[in-house]
Amino acid sequence: MPRRTRIPDLSQRCPACFFRPEDCLCPACLPPVETRTRLLVLRHVSERLRPTNTARWAALALAGARLLDYGARDALLDEAPLAEPGTCVLWPGGAPLAEPPRQVVVVDASWSQARRMLQRIPALQSLPRLSLPGPPPGSLRLREPPVAGGMSTIEAIARALDLLGEPDAAARLDRIHALSVERGLRLRMGPDYARLARAG
Template sequence: MSRIQCERCLRPQTHCLCPLIPSLDSRTRVVLLQHPSEVGHALNTAKLAALGLRNAELRVGEVFEDLPALIATPGYRVALLFPGEDAQVLQAYSAQAQALPWLLVVPDGTWRKARKLLHVNPLLAALPRVTLSEVLPSRYRLRKAPGEGALSTLEAVVQALNVLEAPVLFDELLKPFEALIEGQIAAMGREVFERNHLR
């Protein structure tokens, strides 16, 4: 018998995160493109980002045929939030005279799956890229990071918004994420967590 799920956060009702999910306004528009393999994942951070930001949208798929319409939102500069050699470092709006707000397109999946999304969506790969000048350490203690500076999708979005919209902070978005991680650690047992993840 399957457990009853919350229709909003997709967590079991006994572990619903909705009371912790904020509803935050942002100048920046965030479009999250999620690989289908992430949808059923217990740590679905893109879903938390979409639920916590009023100016965000989550799409699931591999090929996004409606991408031209998604990124054609007037009044925004469009960029892919993804590292790359030519990626422009994000700066606070206050440091840019009369700059249009960003529409950040954020691929969500493992690094391999995120790169696949770029490969099968040439328009996505062709977008100008933006990145963070300084990456704060990840709080994602349950997945091994593929390299230095790797973040979950939610953490990348929070850090980008904290830079762009300073002095406004979006750390409240991390509350359900931290509760989710603590819940997973409790479920597996502290001893198992320390043996398998604290290395």
């Protein structure tokens, strides 16, 4: 019998960033940053209500970024946005691109879900791939990556933008990620966080 996903109580959270009002990330995300590269985040539906979903914050912070949910029951994915000229997918193992992409598709899911999405969405399989160097050493995260060198979605988008020559947008996302980790740990650990911060 499949395990049910626990839906968190979000009634006392900001409806945009899912943090408590006193820890709201929206001031750090707004106004959105303009980028040459368009971002299309293809998010597995199981991530939609996770308070730690970082794609939500990236979409708030980047002007023109689109967020599409995949995997909802009886909901078909519109693959037309994936076929736009100059589109690539952010995925390991890609060859160097001949020219900078106009649009980068980012798969937002667990690694096992992301692999299945790549297998089940024909439009993704045909896209050229943009690969990234590893994450900065010692980065704190709200969720531990299941693979060596893994990154959260917002970190991966920041590294992609930096690689494509948009360091200001990358720096904004890095700042939002750092704030989210700090505030998320404080929310999760309660009084223990203050003691840990003093010890550090």
